[in-house]
Amino acid sequence: MPAQQEVWLRGSIEGIPVPLQPVAHALxxxxxxxETIMTGFPxxxxxxxxxxxxxxxxxxxxxxxxxxxxxxxxxxHLLDEAQxxxxxxxxxxxxxxxxxxxxxRFQMQVGKAVESLKRKDPEALYQFxxxxxxxxxxxMAGLLFHAAEHTMRxxxxxxxxxxxxxxxxxxxEV
Numbered sequence: 001m002p003a004q005q006e007v008w009l010r011g012s013i014e015g016i017p018v019p020l021q022p023v024a025h026a027l028x029x030x031x032x033x034x035e036t037i038m039t040g041f042p043x044x045x046x047x048x049x050x051x052x053x054x055x056x057x058x059x060x061x062x063x064x065x066x067x068x069x070x071x072x073x074x075x076x077h078l079l080d081e082a083q084x085x086x087x088x089x090x091x092x093x094x095x096x097x098x099x100x101x102x103x104x105r106f107q108m109q110v111g112k113a114v115e116s117l118k119r120k121d122p123e124a125l126y127q128f129x130x131x132x133x134x135x136x137x138x139x140m141a142g143l144l145f146h147a148a149e150h151t152m153r154x155x156x157x158x159x160x161x162x163x164x165x166x167x168x169x170x171x172x173e174v
Contacts, residue, residue, distance in 0.1 A: 042169035
């Protein structure tokens with residue numbers, strides 16, 4: 001299939017259970033879109049917050065972290081200390097991070113998530129899964145579908161932020 005087709009129009013993803021195909025399609029679409037969105041992004045604007053909104057750097061970190069966290073909950077586990085520390089740091093500017101490594105980390109996390117989907121038992125999709133320390137009620141399916149929609153929500157926000165920052169870097173009125 002031509003790469004121009006959206007992922008969901010390219011057919012089934014091998015090894016992914018049928019009920020989880022939409023999750024895999026959305027995550028793989030997000031992976032491609034983030035690559036495109038961040039191509040040519042001005043490095044000096046990675047942590048800039050237009051109109052006080054979240055920065056591109058935050059969205060990239062959050063995309064990676066939220067996938068990790070939601071898939072952890074879907075597996076029936078609590079977050080570990082490293083995941084909690086990552087969550088706390090998502091909005092903090094870091095001089096040692098650049099666009100390339102943030103995009104690479106997100107792409108690797110999508111790869112891990114898609115591989116995880118291949119191991120999911122469709123019979124377990126509606127089993128209880130607790131979220132957070134309070135163990136708020138959800139299911140494996142609820143968490144996986146939320147991971148997909150939440151990822152796409154932040155990809156859309158990243159798109160807007162990136163367009164604004166690219167225009168600003170070019171000296172255009174924003």
